[in-house]
Amino acid sequence: MKILLTGGSGLFGRAFIDLIKGTLHELYATYNQNLLNIENAISLDITDVKQVKKIIIEKITPDIIVHAAAFTNVDKCEVEKNKAYEINAKATENIAKTANKIHAKMIYISTDYVFDGEKGMYSEEDETDPINYYGSTKLEGEKAVIENCNDYIIARTSVIYGANKKNFATWVINELKDGRKINIITDQWVSPTLNIDLAEQILALIEKDEYGIFHTAGGERISRYDFVIKLAEIFGFNKELVNPTxxxxxxxxxxxxxxxxxxxxxxxxxxxxxxxxxxxxxxxxMIK
Ligand SMILES: NC(=O)c1ccc[n+]([C@@H]2O[C@H](COP(=O)([O-])OP(=O)(O)OC[C@H]3O[C@@H](n4cnc5c(N)ncnc54)[C@H](OP(=O)(O)O)[C@@H]3O)[C@@H](O)[C@H]2O)c1
Incomplete structure (x- = not known):
């Protein structure tokens, strides 16, 4: 398969690139502001409609587009609403329409934040109802994919972490390693997802030629606090440094x-x- 990945320089993208290296698939990966130092790397701002079309239709013509690029800073999305809409909703719509023109399968990486969080353990059939702007723009992206693509997968994930880019887990590790106290909330539950686990789930969906909505996340529901305590135990850090809030x-x-x-x-x-x-x-x- 010829695969085009957007967001190759992101937390998920880097893990997906590493995984595909060990397969026979041909991968092209895009980056925007953080240079991606691999073969077949492509510089692309996904809000540039013409450039997106040129790369998808003329340059690569992929069988599959894994669309992971997004404006992922939840608080910034609330303030920079126009930018969030352009990247997460509009650009996704353009990619979806372009993918369909060349009969490519579109795999859209979406989020648990399309749900309001009142119920938990959401299944693919549960009703969406985002409570912040990031979630709303990602849901718009989902709708654009469903409306415009004949062949698609929407893969919703939750709190991605990994070794190859700064994230919640690496922040916790750095703080606890240096003996600093951290405040961690006990009243938020998520399904934390190791980026390599997510990459393996996406590859499995590709290879099985699946279709539709999938919840592709870590295997357990856990509070932020319990996750950090578990991390401290496994890494051998002092749990007393973790203050519940x-x-x-x-x-x-x-x-x-x-x-x-x-x-x-x-x-x-x-x-x-x-x-x-x-x-x-x-x-x-991986961090050792
Ligand atoms: N992180 C999470 O906890 C989480 C949870 C649920 C769902 N998700 C979803 O999972 C996907 C992957 O997330 P991630 O954590 O891997 O993302 P990330 O590490 O924040 O990286 C974002 C990626 O999007 C690219 N990007 C941003 N704006 C762009 C633009 N205008 N044009 C082209 N590329 C652009 C970035 O490129 P540069 O860095 O090169 O600028 C980067 O590769 C996203 O769709 C996100 O919504 C993430």
Whole structure:
């Protein structure tokens, strides 16, 4: 398969590139502001309509487009609404329409933040109702994919972490390693997803030629606090440094869903997501 990946320089993208290296698939990956130092790297601003069309239709003509590029800073999306809409919704619509023109399959990486977080353990059939602008723009992106593509997968994930780019887990590791105290909330539940686990789930969906909506996330619902305690135990850090707190004390701009954990039963029949402890052991191996 000839695969075009957007967001190759992102947390998920880097893991996907590493995974595809060990396969027979031909991969092209785009970056925007953070240079991607690999063969077949393409500089692309996905809001540039003409350039997107040129790359997809004339330059690459892929069989599959994995669209992972997004404006992912949840608080910034609340302030820079125009930018969030252009990148997450409009650009996705353009990519979806262009993918369909060349009969490519479109795989859109979406988010647990399309849900309001009142229920938790959301399945693919559950009703969406985002409570912040980031979630709304990603849901617009989903709708654009469904409306414009004959062959698509929407892959919703949750709190991505990994070894190869700064993220929540690497921040925790750096703070605890240096003996600094951190405040972690006990009242938010998610399905943390190791980037290599997500990459494996997406590749499995590609290779099985699946179709539709999938929740592609870590194998367990867990609170932020319990996740950090588990991380501290596995990495051998002092758990006393982790101070429990609640979300009302956070100085966030955007509202966050209380429980946006995802039910991963559907993807489990295709590729079993990692359990938290297993994923954290893997992370430890990669960070050593
Ligand atoms: N991170 C999470 O916890 C999380 C949770 C749920 C869902 N998701 C979804 O998962 C996907 C991957 O997330 P991630 O964490 O890997 O993202 P990330 O690390 O924040 O990286 C974002 C990627 O998007 C690219 N990008 C941003 N604006 C662009 C533009 N205008 N043109 C072209 N590329 C642009 C960035 O390129 P440069 O860096 O080169 O500028 C980067 O490659 C996203 O669609 C996100 O919505 C993420």
């Amino acid at each position: 609640t979300s009302d004390k956070m100085k966030w701009i955007a509202r966050r869903p209380r429980d946006s954990s995802l039910n991963v039963s559907k993807i489990s029949n295709i590729k079993k997501p990692y359990k938290v402890s297993y994923a954290l052991e893997k992370l430890k191996e």
